[in-house]
Amino acid sequence: MTEQLVELTEQNAEVSFDLKKGETILIGRSPDRKSPNQILVPDINVSNKHLELMAHPEGVVAKDQKSTNGTAVDGEWLRPGIPFSLRNGSIILLGKNGTAFLKVLLESREDQTQSIRVIRTSPKVETEVESEG
Numbered sequence: 289m290t291e292q293l294v295e296l297t298e299q300n301a302e303v304s305f306d307l308k309k310g311e312t313i314l315i316g317r318s319p320d321r322k323s324p325n326q327i328l329v330p331d332i333n334v335s336n337k338h339l340e341l342m343a344h345p346e347g348v349v350a351k352d353q354k355s356t357n358g359t360a361v362d363g364e365w366l367r368p369g370i371p372f373s374l375r376n377g378s379i380i381l382l383g384k385n386g387t388a389f390l391k392v393l394l395e396s397r398e399d400q401t402q403s404i405r406v407i408r409t410s411p412k413v414e415t416e417v418e419s420e421g
Contacts, residue, residue: 291324296390302407303327307343309400315339315382315390316353327406329390333357333383341374341392343402348374348394357383379409 294303305313305325314323318336329338335355342349349371352359359366360381366372374392382388389410395403 293319293326293328295328295330296406296408297330299408299410302405304403304405306397307348307402307404309343309345311343313341313404313406314353315341315406327390329382329388329408331382331386331388333386334388335383338382339380341404342371343404345396345400347396348392348402348404350374350378350380355383357386359383 292305296303311325313325313327314320314337315327315329316336316338317328317330317334319326319328320337335357337353338355339359340351340353342351350361350366351371352366352368354368361372361374362378374394376394378392380390380392391407391409393405397403
């Protein structure tokens with residue numbers, strides 16, 4: 289496993305990881321010496337150790353790390369420490385009043401490796417456009 293420490297500061301910034309069973313990505317505001325794969329999100333509503341993504345042969349789970357402001361996946365608030373299965377295209381909100389949204393794209397490989405791509409995004413806003421005429 290190659291260790292990665294990436295900071296997602298701008299909209300549409302992204303990072304990819306290939307994880308084997310049991311390997312994780314820690315998402316938070318500050319680096320952690322014990323975590324080989326980390327995504328740093330410099331946002332006041334993000335805890336130092338906010339969320340962990342873990343690979344399994346059958347998919348990827350997210351687990352809130354007892355964050356101060358909570359984590360929502362596809363609009364559902366996670367209970368701290370309880371794994372929640374992600375789907376391809378899941379949107380993660382870090383913090384109840386947060387501005388840090390992450391889109392997670394997943395691909396299971398034949399060697400049971402999980403390819404995980406994380407993109408910093410903004411919430412999808414539906415707007416109505418009036419047509420003239």
